[in-house]
Amino acid sequence: MIALLSQHWVLALLLAAITLLLLAALALRLWRSRPAQRAIRVPTTDERVLILGAGGVARAVIDVIESPGSRWTIAGVLADSWAADAPPPFPLMGSLADLKGVIRRIRPDRILVALEDRRGRLPVDALLEARAYGITVEDGVALYERLSGKLAIEALWPSALLYSKGLRPRRFAAMLARVMSIAAALSGILVALPLFPIIALLIRLDSKGPILFVQERVGKWGRRFGLVKFRTMRVEKSNGSEWMRDNADRLTRSGRWLRRLHFDELPQFWNILRGDMNLVGPRPHPSSNYDLFIARIPFYALRASVRPGLTGWAQIRYGYANTLEEETEKMRYDLYYIKHRSLWLDLGILMYTAGSLIAGRSTEVLAEDHASTPLRVVHPVASR
Secondary structure, X not given: OHHHHHHHHHHHHHHHHHHHHHHHHHHHHHHHOOOOXXXXXXXXXXXXXXXXXXXXXXXXXXXXXXXXXXXXXXEEEEOOOOOOOOOOOOOEEEOHHHHHHHHHHHOOOEEEEOOOOOOOOOOHHHHHHHHHOOOEEEEHHHHHHHHHOOOOHHXXXXXXXXXXXXXXXXXXXXXXXXXXXXXXXXXXHHHHOOHHHHHHHHHHHHOXXXXXXXXXXXXXXXXXXEEEEEOOXXXXXXXXXXXXXXXXXXXXHHHHHHHHHOHHHOOHHHHHHHOOOEEEOOOOOEXXXXXXXXXXXXXXXXXXXXXXXXXXXXXXXXXXXXXXXXHHHHHHHHHHHHHHOOHHHHHHHHHHHHHHHHOOOOOOOOOOOOOOOOOOOOOOOOOO
16 A cells, blocks of 8 residues: 555656646746846737827837837827927827828828827817728827837826726636736745755854844735745845845855845745735835835836736746836836736746746846835936
8 A cells, every 4th residue: 555655656756747847848838938037028010100299208119110010110109298308209190180181192101199198188079080981099098008018197087997807806716816926936835945954054154143034014005014035135234225226246155146136035935825916016126115116206106006026927028126216117107007907917937937947048147135214316217
């Protein structure tokens, strides 16, 4: 009986190993065939596009259209006004009132509405006539979101997020994500357990101080929790900056390698088991930054509607942030995830992350562990 059970265990382990190898190979294949980490999807059909607007949204849309590999051509731009310090990114063909005449003259295949303020300005009759003639009329903000994988904060109406599916409580989806996170955390702890004493010894021999680093972070509904990592920096007085780039000289030799291999993140499986985090979600920020980010980053409070994660959409698409502007840019990706989160999106993020780790891709060593004091503001963005 014991021999039979042993054979069954060996067979089960063998099957599990083969399954993991197949999943790893699939993840690596997907990672190698991915677009560049920060690249956008580009239009692949030959179309001439007419842009309505000359503000920040129009500029973002034009950047997408003019990306390498795009087959769209900007046929013209119409706008009534623009910022004095920001002239239109393309030669103007007239105002919005000239839309009908311009359509007849240049015959565009598509019209993108990229107006930041449409109240009383949208040429509805001309756009309806264009639709009747077979011209595609599309919201520039929606196009930007679809192609870039992030939200245009400048032109985002609160209703676009308030009524999005991602903000609606879906118990079954949340339960599924939680079960997947717990299963992955348990498996991760069991697999990594033999490494823990080795890592602890390396940290102890390399520098004085505790083996684990615990920092207060902000989780779901704004709840504070202690995020656990292996310590990667020397215990010294902070220089007054939250950004890791300003604390590079504090990194230990073992800490540099732990970060390259992402082994410093292994204790966060405990945070997942405790319910502080999920496997996928926006990365949790230090609580010392919370008030500043609430005041300076639009819609920042919405991050608290989901559990933070060990990996996330912003993490794989943008990476680490070291200034307030970079945090704002990452917020665009976080909002996209919150708006569109689903099991399939989570699986895609996990596959990309796994492929990245298997391929040995090292993220920037100057990563996101911060000191314990409030950050130093660099080029603050406008409050809204």
